[in-house]
Amino acid sequence: MARMIALLGVLFLTVSMAGARSWPTANKARLITHGKYLVTRVAMCGDCHSPRNQQGKDIPGRELQGSVLEFHPLHPVPGWVAVTPPIAGLEGWTRSQAVHFLMTGLDRSNKHPSPPMPPYRLSHHDAEAVVAYLKSLPAH
Numbered sequence: 001m002a003r004m005i006a007l008l009g010v011l012f013l014t015v016s017m018a019g020a021r022s023w024p025t026a027n028k029a030r031l032i033t034h035g036k037y038l039v040t041r042v043a044m045c046g047d048c049h050s051p052r053n054q055q056g057k058d059i060p061g062r063e064l065q066g067s068v069l070e071f072h073p074l075h076p077v078p079g080w081v082a083v084t085p086p087i088a089g090l091e092g093w094t095r096s097q098a099v100h101f102l103m104t105g106l107d108r109s110n111k112h113p114s115p116p117m118p119p120y121r122l123s124h125h126d127a128e129a130v131v132a133y134l135k136s137l138p139a140h
Contacts, residue, residue, distance in 0.1 A: 028132065035133025038126055039064075048084045048116065064088035065140050069116070079114040089139025095131055102127035 039045045050058050051067040066086035073080060090098050097108050105112055105119025112119045122130065 031129045031132045032136050033133075034126075035129035035131070038122075038130050039133055043120070043130075045087060049087050062140075064134070064137060073115075077115050080116065081114045084117075086139065087134055088137035090131065090134045091139040095135065098131040098134070099124070099127045102130055 046058060046063055048069060049066060050063045051065065052070065053059050064087050066084050068083050069081070072082070093101075093108070101107050101113075102120050102122045103124060105121055107113060
């Protein structure tokens, strides 16, 4: 009986440790999935940050790689940008810088983004998810 209890204890410990090691990977995958949803379905980042072909469709393989804006304001807007930067991979941004940007609306220089980029005020969880997704994409 003692051997059975010891065996069950070892089995329980082994399963617990294996689960603990796989949890961060599963959690990261869920975070990336949530970030993809926010980027592609809520914030619609590709509308500005992805180039389009003559039919107005995303160019495969160029998603979130920056683009010439296809729209402009009817009246002058100070600071309006005509070309959006690539955001796939978030090259040049640390995770914490990008999370701060998405939570506060302030970039690495503590300035608001140039229009038409809105100064997002995401929750910490949502900002982490967006950054995890964008960092998971290849930068070109």
